[in-house]
Structure formats: C-alpha cells, structure tokens
Amino acid sequence: MFLNDAGLSNIVIPKLKPITFMKHLLSLFLLMVFNHAFTQSPAYITTDKAIADIEQLIATFENVHYNPYFKTSKKVINTIKDEQLSSWKNDSVPMRQFIGICMKLTAMMSGGHSGMNWQHAKLIPEIKAHVYLPFTGKLVEEDGIFIVTKSGLSVIVPGMKIKSINGISVVKLFKECMAYSGGIDAYKIANVERAFPVYLFFNDSLKAPYSIAIADSDELFTTDGIRIAELAKILNSSVKQVDYSFDILDNNIGLMAYNSSNNYKKFNQFLKATFKTIQAKHIDKLIIDIRANGGGNSSLNDLLLSYITTKPYQQASGRYWKVSEESKKAYANNKVYTKLFGKDFMVKYMKTPNQTVIVDLDSTGLVQPEKPPYYFTGKTCLLIGPSTFSSANFLADAVKTYQITTLIGSPTGEYTNDFGEQISFVLKNTKSEVNISSTYDIGANGNDSIMAPVYPDIEVATDVLKYAMNWLENNAEKK
Template sequence: MKSTTILSAIGILFFLASASIHAQQERILTPQEMEQDITFYFKQLRKLHPNLYQQYTSAQYDSLQKETINKCTVSLSIQDFTRILLTLNRYTDGHTQILTNHIWPKPVKSYYFPYFTIRNTSAIIGKDQVISVNGIPVVNIIQEIQQICSTENNPKLNESNINFYFPLYLSTFYSVAPPYYITLKDIPTGKIHSDTIPAKSLWHTAPIPFQFKFFPDEAIAILFYNSCNLSRNQMNEFNRALNLGFQQMQKQNIQYLFIDVRNNGGGNADNNELIFRHLKSSKYKGTYKVKHNMHLIDSIVNNAVRGNRIFLKQNGTNFWKSFLIKRKIRKIEKQIPQALATGTEFRKEKYPSRKKGFEGKVFLLQSRETYSAAISLCESVRQRKIGIIVGEEGGQPIIYSGNIEIYHLPNSKISFSIATTYNWYEPAIPTKNGFLQPDIEYDVYNKDLKIEDYKKIIQLSNALKRQ
C-alpha cells in the first residue's frame, strides 16, 4: 500500500527488530557462561585498549572483574546480564563501552518525560524535586543509570544521558509505562504534591547528517553539521553540498556563518577538513601523538611499513615523485624504534594559513552532546583561529581514546566497543578540567534557536572584540 507513512515503516522495522531481540533476551545464561563472557571482556580490555590504566589501576580492574562475576552466581536472562554489564561503563572511557543494542534496538522507541537536572542523585524540575514515578523512588533509578555513564564524560552530558535512559529503564526494568504519576516536593516549602504526565511516544532516530539554512535578509547562514559519521556516498554529497552552500552564501552576501555541531556525536574527523577548505584560517604548527596498546604495536608498525611500500609502488610514477615519497617515508620510519619502545607514534603537523575562503565571521555552536570527532573539529577551530566558539562545554575532553572496534561476547553475543588509539596534540590548547571552553557562553542545549538568538550571539561577539 503506497500510503504507508515513514513513522509506520519505522514502527514495522522496530517491531521486527524487537521480536528478534526479545527472543535473544529470553535465552538463559548459566553462571559459567557469564563468567566466561566477563573474563573475555576484561582480557580484551587489557590486550587492546591503548591507555586502560589512565584512571584505574590493573589491581582495581582485577577487583572489578571478580565483583562482576560474583553478581552472576545464578542463571540470568541476557537482558538481566546486560543490565549488570552496563554498570562497567563508568570505569572506561566514552568510546569503550558495553553497548545497549541487545535490549534497545535502533531506532529506539521511548516515552516523553520532562527534562530534569541532577543534583547528586536528585531529579529537579523547576523548583520541584521528583520523589517517585508510579511509586518507584527516582533516586534508585538515577543511581543505577549513573553507573552506566563514563566518568570521562562531561557531567552535563551524563545528565543528558540519564534523561535519555530514564524512561527506557522505567519500561524495561521496572515495568512502568505512561501515564506517569509523579510525586514531587516543593523545594522552598517542603510540601509534597502530585502530578500526571500523559503518555507520549517518542522515536529516537539519527538526525540528518548535514543541512544548510539561509537568512539572506539578516546576512546569516547556518550549517547544521549533525554527524561526522558519513559513508563514502554521503561524503561526496557533503562535499557537493558545501560547494553549493558556499556559492550561495557568496551570491547572497552572507556575513555570518554558524556551524552547528550541538548534536554531533562524532564519526570520522577527516570529514571536518571538507568544511575547513572553505574557511580562512591562521597558520598552525604542532605535534600529533597517538598511543597504542603495547601488545599491538609490532603489528601496527609492520602494517604501516607495508602500507608505505605499497603507496610508493602505486604513486612513485617518476623519479621526482619517487624521491619525495622515499624522503617522507624515511622521516616517518625514523620514529619506529621509539614507537616500538613506548607504543607512541607522532607526526609533525603544519597547516599553512588560508587566505582564501568565506569572507565573513564564523561561529561554532557546541553543546554537552558535541562528542568525539566533533570535539576534534572544535579543537581545530581553536588551534587554527577559524572562528568563535559559542555555547557550553563539549561532552568529552579534547584528549580522549577513540577509533573504536566492535566485539561480541562469546556466549551472550552482547556487543561492546573498545577504543584503539589515545590521541593528543602538543602544544595543548587551554582547557578547564580537560574540556574546551566556549568564547561566548550561551544557552544552546536542546534549544530550537531562532533568528533572534543568532543576532544576539553576533552582538555578544562584537562586545567580545572590544574587551
């Protein structure tokens, strides 16, 4: 039937995925199977992670492994086993995580619950503290969800994550579905009162990766850059969209460009360079360092050497090209002894100043949900003095472990990710507690910004220039 709507199609896909995953969840795991899975997980962490002991010691991970095994002394469903494993996520970086796809397939169907801020383990909405939902103490749910959020993350991002998972935990683990009957305490007076939140279904789907919006009368353009995770076809489309978008800006005499990465959770940082080709920038010179797990460094070096030889064979088509490539390879391979000894490789980076590009003023909007490769974009904007950063702290420190690989536990088949590299630049740019600070603080999180907001930010930037 041709009149099937997008939402109904999503609903069909969700039903099929849910049915398959529900069947998997029904399978019961023995204590021996769960111990094998837990042992496998910690073995992989030690064997593959580039910087596992940055925050916790080897002995602490040994203790955590034993503690997790001791929680699984009776047979459990895969769903309940996943629930236990998720609490390990607070002890690893934001890219090294037990994944939730076995219990909450994408697209995720959830329910509306008003956003609450977190004070310790209390949920605050306005001047009220939420005490319970359908008789379930809220503090119990928040304490559990806090355990699945990496301590590497910005606390504001973890607050956002708790809000995301809150209705999912209510429905999955507490059998609580809307309407929600909530008990509240008025903080100033201490009085207890009740309220009802009607049922409202939500679909959590990936945003459109990129999109332009123009306000020619105000000389403003916005590039919504919502994901760095682009396929090859999407990269080509993005490149074409950028070419057309910047041509349009020139025709419309756009003076202010806002690059919006508030909802960008990362992907491939190479895609960021497609944007930078269109922007003026200052000269940048630094050293990019990458740390690998010592168990893997031999194979990484050998693969790199083979790759260099293949590149030379394919591209050294004449004497001069061959000479230049060989010279570059010699410089790179001089680092091999240090890489083998320390597990760390480095490369000098030089970005010349770019005199051609967009003639107006550039603003970068970041929020607590800006993450991974999007954080790298913000770092590059600051390093190369491309524009003004607006909003709040990003969701992740600018120095982080990334470039994930996905694995599966042998018995439960639960998925987990492990970062493969730990990356940083020298000299480091100034941060606060590792987080890049905006030049202009502005309330941008979860907001539908209006033209008045963009004009206000422009005014604030003019005042910033005078300081």
C-alpha cells in the same frame, strides 16, 4: 608523557604516513520489531559462562585499550566485578542482568568510544515485551532536578519537573542509568537523555505501571506505560535528519548545521554551494552549529575551516597506538585499516611486539589552509555542547587552541585528549559484541596530560542560537 597504568613501554616510530583521524561514536539505536506478539521469554546464560565472558571482557580491555584504568582504578573495577559475581548463587543468570553488568564495567573503562552492544538477539523478546516509561528528560546537575524534554503523555509535557517514579527519586534513577554510559558526565547526561526509558530496561527496581510525582506538587499521575514501537516515535522525534544543512535567519545571518562529519565528497559539494549562496546574498554573519555532531572523519573539518580561516592549525598533535594481538587480528581482517593508515604503517604495526606502544607524534603537523572560491570574510561563531563529540571535538579543540573563531554554548562531551579507533570483539560464550578503543589521541595543543573538554569562550546554557544571533549583531569582531 601521559601516565599509562599498564606500565607499557613505548616504541617511537617517526614520520609515519599522515593520519586521517577516523572516529566512531557508538550510537544507541532502538530495536523495532513489529510482526511478533508481545510474549516475554526471558533469556538466561549459565553462571560459569557468564563469569568467563566477563573475565574475557576485562582481559580484552587490558590488552587492547591504551589505558583502561584512566578514570577508575583496577582495584575498584575488580571489587565491583567480584561483588556482582559473588551475588550469582544460581546455576544461571538472566541475560539482561549479564548485559547490564557488562555495560557498567565497560563504561568505567570507556572515554565514550568503547562500549557494550546491549542489542543482543536473545534480548529481543524482552525488549519487545517490556513496558516503557513514556517520556525522557535531562538532568540539571547544578540544581539536582529532572526536566522532561520529550513525552508521549498530554499531562506530562516538556519543561515539567519530575520528582519521583514509583516512589524512587528520578534523579537517582537517572544517575544509575549514567553508569551504563562511558565518557565524561556531560556526555553521559546527553546520552541518557536520548534514551532514558531504554536504559531503565536494565534497572530491575522500576516496572510498570508508573506512578509519577510532579515536583513542587502533591499531584501523582499513573500511566500503564508504552511499548517499544511507540517509544521509538517519541525518542526519534526532532532527531536531525541530515548531516549538514544551511538556512538564512533574519535575512542576514547564515546558519550552518554541521551534524555529522561523514561523506567527504558530499560535504565538499555542500560547502561550495553554501558559500556561493552566502556570497550571492551578501551575508556577512555565519553561525556554525556542531552541538549535535557526534563525529566521523575529521578531514571534513579541514574543508570547513578552509572557508573561514587562513591561520595554520592542527586538529590533533599525535597518537599513541596500543599494540595487541587482538588488534592485529582485527586490522588484518579488515582492509579499511590499510586504506586509512597505509600499508607501510600496517606492516610496522604487525611487526611491533604486543603490549607496547607506537608513539606517532610526527605525522600530523600544522595545516596551512588555502582559500577556496567564495572564501568567507565576515563574522563567525561556533556553537558547541555536550553532544559535540569525537571528530567534532577535534574541530572545537582546533578552533579554541588557534583562536579561529568564538565558541559559544556549553563544554563539549569529550576530553581533548581521547581514546579512539574502535575495534569490535565478540565474547566467546554469549556472542555479545564489545567495541574497544585502541589508540590514545593527543589534542591540538600537544599536551598529552590534559583531561578536560573544550570550554566555550562564552558559556550559554539556554537559547544558545538566539544568543549567538544577538552576539553576531552587536558584539562580534571579524574573525
């Protein structure tokens, strides 16, 4: 049994309605408001109300989350919280500072699904008025370097290594920003890379103008920075535009980009058309790329797998449902939960005592795929990476566990056993929105104590697609 620090008792309710594992990834959206002047009006909240909301935040996590202290102990979190609260000597604190500490506390209790929504209405004037760093990049941990991946400056280009900004180590700044994001380090790095300048908004140590030191050089470059609208264009460049697509590479290799597990009916139609094309064009090699897939509805994964395997498998082996009064109210107020999990289960949940756990290990079972028309008999591989998350992580886990095909790339951004089913709550005083996971989902192999991501069969850090193409041509065996 997975260790639960809260000391909860478990109630076993066998043979519940089969679960559709719906996962929701908290996406980082940029606020873009163009029709107002750039006037900064810092928002404040009274200190006593800020403290009350932080206490509510932690108490709600303890009530709702299966195990909020799975990676950071309660003692450590309380110490960090108390140090922050004791530093507030004035009658009020900046809303930006309040949101920042809530993001950090939430991240320490999050596997990636739980999170604090930083886009508070009272922060909009400051978000608009702030002057942002005009580039983002990734942290290469093993080398301890920061590499630019997107830039709005002609002198700072992708691939360039940056040493410091305003005399502060950029690696140090990046790691500080990672503290705002939940999940394992690989996921944090990928998440911060997508919006590094936005995370820096919450860091008081860095302000425009920005003096940028290039690595392995004495050269310094200074920029005044950019506004949110221009930054959004940079960060959103090269962002995937479609949930799934298909291309033919080198006239004989199919490439399916499976970027989002959304819209079952549409995906079913897409798969039928795609595999019909594959058969018509006599393509016998297929790359399935889920490196950008942040999740959705795992039932779509079953559709996909039916075209490439006849092996029995399961994407998950069970679920532990934390029962709380907060979750009961959320479930009662949203009919989608009854639709997803069934009326009988919802009745059982409502009648189950709070602060206990419903153990559902009998409702999944192995899936026996049935061959659809245009079933694929050629060579396949699956590309994974740190942005492979949530329901996409389920897919990678099933493929790995049951050896359905070969995984190529980097470890996924989430543990195979993870926390799901977000429920949204609003803090009483600031009206800040918080999303908290309410279940603990067990991976494909059924071992509920594993805390590890899905590792690829072949680890490749760069030029993953090129490697996969060469591998299919030269080394792959039929799957």
